[in-house]
Amino acid sequence: MADDSSSTFQAGQTGLVVRIPEAEPAVRRWRERLDPSARAGVPAHVTVLFPFLEESRIDPLVHAALEDVVRCHQPFDLRFERCGRLPEVLYLVPEPAAPLIRLTEAIAARWPEAPPYGGRFAEIVPHLTIAQGQEDAVLEEIEADLDGGLPFASHVSAVELMVHDGTTWRARASFALGDPAPLARDRPRDRPRDRP
Template sequence: MADDEVQGMQAGQSGLIVKVPQAEPLVRAWRDRLDPSARVGVPAHVTVLFPFLDASRIDEDVCAAISEVVGRQPSFEARFDRCGRFPGVLYLAPEPDTGFRRLTEALVERWPENPPFGGQFDDVVPHLTLAQGQNEAVVEKAEADLLTALPIVAQVSSVDLLVHDGTRWRQRASFPLGSTRLR
């Protein structure tokens, strides 16, 4: 979740993410230092849909619908072996990114009133943010360090719902993907 999103967070905001726990040992120290979302409870992840519904609208029926949509998508493997950049952002790029794109598309099809990142981007590029709003020398150092330890391989088997409580992001639910694996 982007820096400007983190600073403007309000209680009740929510998002759907894929946690990448396999990345934590490598990226945690850099993210804690260079990614404001890490300091407010967001784990290493790839965003699937943000912003999502206000927490006050998320009830059993919404959770059942998320479960149904996510459960129709097969689990898959993603390999993170290179860094990428957006303006002011350093990230790890998953390959293939097809599974993440399919998750986003399926959820947006069900909740079209919630386009990814509020509709800011024509093409939503799946990514694991490492640094935001940092000086270029710091970003280059982080990238050089991270590249020596890649690749990271992750088995994607669930989507997590995070809700902002006004101070931190907290996991509210987890939804398993289907069992068929895509590669």
């Protein structure tokens, strides 16, 4: 969840992610050593929007609006078959990327004051970061090691709000994708049959 160039996080920063627990067996040991967000408590994930609003701005109205935006998107499956590179970054490529990009675009459209990565990049490139700030030789070693753990798939059904408390990142809320099932009270009731 770092901005791919910085390993410093501030108290009150927030981000929106989708967890990818299926990635942990393949990437945990590398992420713990070479990804600052992992050392700060963020599990294997694909970032949806970072940075999001400062924690002090996240009130019940923001929660409700975020819930509304996220539930307009249906759950989806991702497949991770290969690695990709950004400058000094090695990541797993989530495919298809389109559902992640649509989520990012929808949330950023609702909160234009929180563009992806602070507006530093023109293109949204969904990715699961494994290592940052490393030379090519190290990234090549990691990539070769990961070949045995690929491919794998993950089902995405929620977006999580993560908050940095000054020391670590903690999950603060989870927002389900897709329309919630109607509540029992909202379902039409069967009318009692007329007795013969």
